[in-house]
Amino acid sequence: xxxxxxxxxxxxxxxxxxxxxxxxxxxxxxxxxxxxxxxxxxxxxxxxxxxxxxxxxxxxxxxxxxxxxxxxxxxxxxxxxxxxxxxxxxxxxxxxxxxxxxxxxxxxxxxxxxxxxxxxxxxxxxxxxxxxxxxxxxxxxxxxxxxxxxxxxxxxxxxxxxxxxxxxxxxxxxxxxx
Amino acid sequence: xxxxxxxxxxxxxxxxxxxxxxxxxxxxxxxxxxxxxxxxxxxxxxxxxxxxxxxxxxxxxxxxxxxxxxxxxxxxxxxxxxxxxxxxxxxxxxxxxxxxxxxxxxxxxxxxxxxxxxxxxxxxxxxxxxxxxxxxxxxxxxxxxxxxxxxxxxxxxxxxxxxxxxxxxxxxxxxxxxxxxxxxxxxxxxxxxxxxxxxxxxxxxxxxxxxxxxxxxxxxxxxxxxxxxxxxxxxxxxxxxxxxxxxxxxxxxxxxxxxxxxxxxxxxxxxxxxxxxxxxxxxxxxxxxxxxxxxxxxxxxxxxxxxxxxxxxxxxxxxxxxxxxxxxxxxxxxxxxxxxxxxxxxxxxxxxxxxxxxxxxxxxxxxxxxxxxxxxxxxxxxxxxxxx
Amino acid sequence: xxxxxxxxxxxxxxxxxxxxxxxxxxxxxxxxxxxxxxxxxxxxxxxxxxxxxxxxxxxxxxxxxxxxxxxxxxxxxxxxxxxxxxxxxxxxxxxxxxxxxxxxxxxxxxxxxxxxxxxxxxxxxxxxxxxxxxxxxxxxxxxxxxxxxxxxxxxxxxxxxxxxxxxxxxxxxxxxxxxxxxxxxxxxxxxxxxxxxxxxxxxxxxxxxxxxxxxxxxxxxxxxxxxxxxxxxxxxxxxxxxxxxxxxxxxxxxxxxxxxxxxxxxxxxxxxxxxxxxxxxxxxxxxxxxxxxxxxxxxxxxxxxxxxxxxxxxxxxxxxxx
Numbered sequence: 001x002x003x004x005x006x007x008x009x010x011x012x013x014x015x016x017x018x019x020x021x022x023x024x025x026x027x028x029x030x031x032x033x034x035x036x037x038x039x040x041x042x043x044x045x046x047x048x049x050x051x052x053x054x055x056x057x058x059x060x061x062x063x064x065x066x067x068x069x070x071x072x073x074x075x076x077x078x079x080x081x082x083x084x085x086x087x088x089x090x091x092x093x094x095x096x097x098x099x100x101x102x103x104x105x106x107x108x109x110x111x112x113x114x115x116x117x118x119x120x121x122x123x124x125x126x127x128x129x130x131x132x133x134x135x136x137x138x139x140x141x142x143x144x145x146x147x148x149x150x151x152x153x154x155x156x157x158x159x160x161x162x163x164x165x166x167x168x169x170x171x172x173x174x175x176x177x178x
Numbered sequence: 179x180x181x182x183x184x185x186x187x188x189x190x191x192x193x194x195x196x197x198x199x200x201x202x203x204x205x206x207x208x209x210x211x212x213x214x215x216x217x218x219x220x221x222x223x224x225x226x227x228x229x230x231x232x233x234x235x236x237x238x239x240x241x242x243x244x245x246x247x248x249x250x251x252x253x254x255x256x257x258x259x260x261x262x263x264x265x266x267x268x269x270x271x272x273x274x275x276x277x278x279x280x281x282x283x284x285x286x287x288x289x290x291x292x293x294x295x296x297x298x299x300x301x302x303x304x305x306x307x308x309x310x311x312x313x314x315x316x317x318x319x320x321x322x323x324x325x326x327x328x329x330x331x332x333x334x335x336x337x338x339x340x341x342x343x344x345x346x347x348x349x350x351x352x353x354x355x356x357x358x359x360x361x362x363x364x365x366x367x368x369x370x371x372x373x374x375x376x377x378x379x380x381x382x383x384x385x386x387x388x389x390x391x392x393x394x395x396x397x398x399x400x401x402x403x404x405x406x407x408x409x410x411x412x413x414x415x416x417x418x419x420x421x422x423x424x425x426x427x428x429x430x431x432x433x434x435x436x437x438x439x440x441x442x443x444x445x446x447x448x449x450x451x452x453x454x455x456x457x458x459x460x461x462x463x464x465x466x467x468x469x470x471x472x473x474x475x476x477x478x479x480x481x482x483x484x485x486x487x488x489x490x491x492x493x494x495x496x497x498x499x500x501x502x503x504x505x506x507x508x509x510x511x512x513x514x515x516x517x518x519x520x521x522x523x524x525x526x527x528x529x530x531x532x533x534x535x536x537x538x539x540x541x542x543x544x545x546x547x548x549x550x551x552x553x554x555x556x557x558x559x560x561x562x563x564x565x566x
Numbered sequence: 567x568x569x570x571x572x573x574x575x576x577x578x579x580x581x582x583x584x585x586x587x588x589x590x591x592x593x594x595x596x597x598x599x600x601x602x603x604x605x606x607x608x609x610x611x612x613x614x615x616x617x618x619x620x621x622x623x624x625x626x627x628x629x630x631x632x633x634x635x636x637x638x639x640x641x642x643x644x645x646x647x648x649x650x651x652x653x654x655x656x657x658x659x660x661x662x663x664x665x666x667x668x669x670x671x672x673x674x675x676x677x678x679x680x681x682x683x684x685x686x687x688x689x690x691x692x693x694x695x696x697x698x699x700x701x702x703x704x705x706x707x708x709x710x711x712x713x714x715x716x717x718x719x720x721x722x723x724x725x726x727x728x729x730x731x732x733x734x735x736x737x738x739x740x741x742x743x744x745x746x747x748x749x750x751x752x753x754x755x756x757x758x759x760x761x762x763x764x765x766x767x768x769x770x771x772x773x774x775x776x777x778x779x780x781x782x783x784x785x786x787x788x789x790x791x792x793x794x795x796x797x798x799x800x801x802x803x804x805x806x807x808x809x810x811x812x813x814x815x816x817x818x819x820x821x822x823x824x825x826x827x828x829x830x831x832x833x834x835x836x837x838x839x840x841x842x843x844x845x846x847x848x849x850x851x852x853x854x855x856x857x858x859x860x861x862x863x864x865x866x867x868x869x870x871x872x873x874x875x876x877x878x879x880x881x882x883x884x885x886x887x888x
Contacts, residue, residue: 019387019389022384026605032332043343046346135264217786325854548783
């Protein structure tokens with residue numbers, strides 16, 4: 001009984017030595033910390049930033065978005081607001097000057113008259129990133145493949161206002177920047 | 179100087195401190211542990227009546243992080259509720275993802291492609307390892323060892339990198355969709371995961387040397403917080419708490435869902451019923467998860483990762499469905515009632531943490547304060563999940 | 567010109583030197599502790615203030631000094647603020663009889679050992695006052711833990727020191743140092759390995775270091791006896807803790823490791839080297855082990871350390887007699 005207890009104590013003490021050996025070994029191993037401002041994390045592949053609009057393949061200033069609004073409807077937090085203007089244009093030729101000046105009047109007048117097509121044009125794609133939970137439902141629901149996640153890991157700001165984006169303007173600004 | 183009367187201080191507490199039946203013992207101290215306390219892992223509050231350091235009574239007070247998750251489901255459409263599931267239990271988010279997606283699929287009669295099932299198994303098990311690792315670190319932090327949590331975080335980081343590539347998030351995943359998952363896995367994911375399995379196997383001996391075999395830890399967890407099967411049954415405890423009490427109940431085996439019946443894995447069971455048993459169950463479970471992941475990677479079939487005809491805005495037929503999965507903390511259940519509209523009529527979430535915490539009041543009685551913290555840690559509580 | 571007696575001048579100079587030494591050592595130890603903890607946990611530790619974070623402890627100290635001192639509502643303000651001072655002041659006195667080098671002893675008194683043991687005992691009183699006067703239940707629990715822990719561990723501590731007194735035949739720390747030779751096999755640890763082991767465990771418990779840091783067990787008692795202290799109130803406790811660590815390690819190196827005696831050239835460098843080596847071991851232990859439970863702590867003391875040290879004492883006495 002006594003012998004057993006002493007043996008137990010000795011093995012217990014030995015386990016303490018083993019523990020010290022583990023931490024001692026780790027002391028001399030290289031550190032894992034990434035010193036952030038000086039170094040950057042490598043593994044940001046697949047990171048989901050806020051969403052952004054995908055430009056058309058042939059025209060980098062126009063979004064693929066066809067303003068159907070399915071992303072706004074599916075969003076659980078209601079972060080997406082689409083500003084759409086309805087443009088009516090003749091089916092045959094393009095008279096863009098008229099349309100852009102008075103779109104609403106045009107819409108009312110022109111609709112019954114000729115064979116025309118009503119087109120929804122995206123004016124602004126407002127994203128309130130403050131409420132976004134990055135679920136990705138909008139990206140998936142888009143029938144045109146017009147949304148994707150940005151990869152800006154280092155996004156930061158001082159106020160909520162800075163996280164209210166107009167994605168259309170952002171996309172154009174980015175293209176112009178390039 | 180301040181004129182202070184002790185009675186006033188006693189009177190000044192809140193509803194819970196003023197309105198609870200005190201134990202008849204004299205010379206006791208009423209102590210509020212939490213909502214801000216280093217060992218309550220968030221905003222759990224426990225009212226303790228102690229005599230010296232012995233606990234006469236412990237009463238958990240819940241609801242500090244109640245977010246109305248169940249009510250939220252009633253006002254959102256089915257897909258809109260998906261991101262909520264990542265926030266219920268942030269440590270094993272994918273299991274909750276799965277439970278909800280599974281319930282909706284069951285109601286809709288939606289078939290999940292085989293590849294998607296395998297992806298779900300792999301990612302869910304990776305997430306389980308992650309959850310257990312964090313529990314391990316945090317538990318040792320409760321017991322006063324600071325270093326293990328840093329090692330656990332280093333290992334967690336690898337899993338999070340792997341999962342981030344596929345799911346896009348690192349913690350609150352929203353990856354599973356009705357009829358599959360939101361993105362396919364690629365060869366790099368497979369290679370990384372295999373490498374991680376190998377790496378993790380090499381880490382277990384270090385964990386064992388540093389912590390599990392340590393005599394101080396052993397003395398802190400052995401013979402503490404005995405939970406017998408009867409108590410487990412009474413409170414509905416599941417997961418490692420139940421398996422640490424000697425009952426090999428695991429939803430993955432008991433009610434096999436998905437493709438879990440195809441894998442060869444063991445359910446770790448310990449008969450000691452104490453905190454050490456629960457500790458060892460979780461440590462063994464990590465190894466079993468690695469086994470499952472490796473098997474799933476070996477037999478990963480080709481095919482769709484999501485059912486091609488998944489409706490975008492599902493309207494499940496009138497009816498009800500219950501789907502349970504095995505989470506890191508126990509049986510996660512989602513009970514769903516549909517009235518045929520596009521949002522659920524009622525959703526009930528069965529969180530294992532709630533049942534596991536409930537028995538704390540019973541087993542903490544008569545223990546030392548330090549033991550109570552050890553017991554609390556061994557239950558592996560995630561407060562947002564308990565309060566929902 | 568005022569004629570001050572020489573010993574008084576000596577003590578004053580010594581006190582100034584000791585205060586500087588204690589302050590500097592506090593900074594060095596904080597830095598060392600955090601760096602070692604960092605490296606053990608595979609992170610760099612403090613890194614941003616100064617090269618490799620070397621100025622971090624200084625920045626922390628400035629922050630502590632600059633903080634508002636808050637007395638909690640209902641606290642006994644006199645006792646509350648007396649406690650940190652009572653904790654820190656005896657620590658200074660403990661440095662006085664320490665022989666840092668062959669000619670570096672502040673006051674050479676023949677009961678140095680007893681003086682140190684007596685003054686370190688005062689710390690218990692301070693922690694007790696701090697816990698009691700804070701009007702905080704966690705502090706009270708911490709103080710209660712500290713008292714029973716310190717009182718219990720004082721016994722094996724004394725019992726493990728007694729054989730050294732027998733071996734060297736003196737209570738004067740300088741004489742104890744010089745009774746040992748320069749080389750490790752001439753030190754008392756060779757004759758008293760068990761005594762050293764017990765002494766080391768006891769000083770861990772006496773200085774509230776992990777794995778015996780129960781009075782301030784932050785996962786159990788939030789911060790134990792100093793829960794309510796802010797600014798320099800906490801700072802003094804902190805400094806006192808580190809000072810007591812140094813005193814304890816200095817005692818260990820004088821009693822068991824030959825003090826300032828060392829191979830090749832004896833001197834204060836050997837003394838500091840031994841002290842710091844022991845301190846590093848203490849830090850290493852802290853970042854490796856979980857905390858023991860309260861009853862286990864007392865069990866270790868009463869069931870193991872005291873009987874073992876008694877046996878050790880008896881065996882030593884027998885050997886000396888033979």
